[in-house]
Amino acid sequence: DIVMTQSPSSLAVSAGETVTINCKSSQSLLSSGNQKNYLAWYQQKPGQSPKLLIYLASTRESGVPDRFIGSGSGTDFTLTISSVQAEDLADYYCQQHYSYPLTFGSGTKLEIK
């Protein structure tokens, strides 16, 4: 199974700051066939269901603000949230969509100071 390791587990920032969340996979998520990285990011706001933000490491889902940026390749990935807003208060999870069993990172709790 592919193990997903997320860091940090929590962080607190002020509105307007930039946030970086890291996700590392135990094996490469880069497909040799199409050179795409099979890594997704989800946002889960308090009391709500998860919402897909990014897939294929850097492709934003429709309607997701462009301040959410996914990057990385192979085994190391990053979700960057620029100019954080109060509404970004949430838990963020990475997920490898390379192979079954599908696996998630342990999550990062983002708090707004």
Next chain:
Amino acid sequence: EVQLVESGGGLVQPGRSLKLSCLASGFTFSNYGMNWIRQAPGKGLEWVASISSSSSYIYYADTVKGRFTISRDNAKNTLYLQMTSLRSEDTALYYCARRMGPYYYVMDAWGQGASVTVSS
């Protein structure tokens, strides 16, 4: 509007069974793979099971293999999760989620979840 509505959750004793349902609307259900993902209280997300659009391909997490069965009825736009031999560690909010498309194993639509509590 895509909607996924889970039902069937509740309190059940260890060793007993429970069946969850997920009624889909707002899209052509028979064209999409579907998933169950769970979240234990205060914990992260755990993928449970997946089923392809025609039920040809089914996958389970090792933690539920042999105890849970995922199925679907495309005529009724409904996804199911039959859970047997339930354990306390199965206590969680169970989400029904749509697979984005045929090529990517990501979930682009989620229900609100069905709560399952396994306790004596």
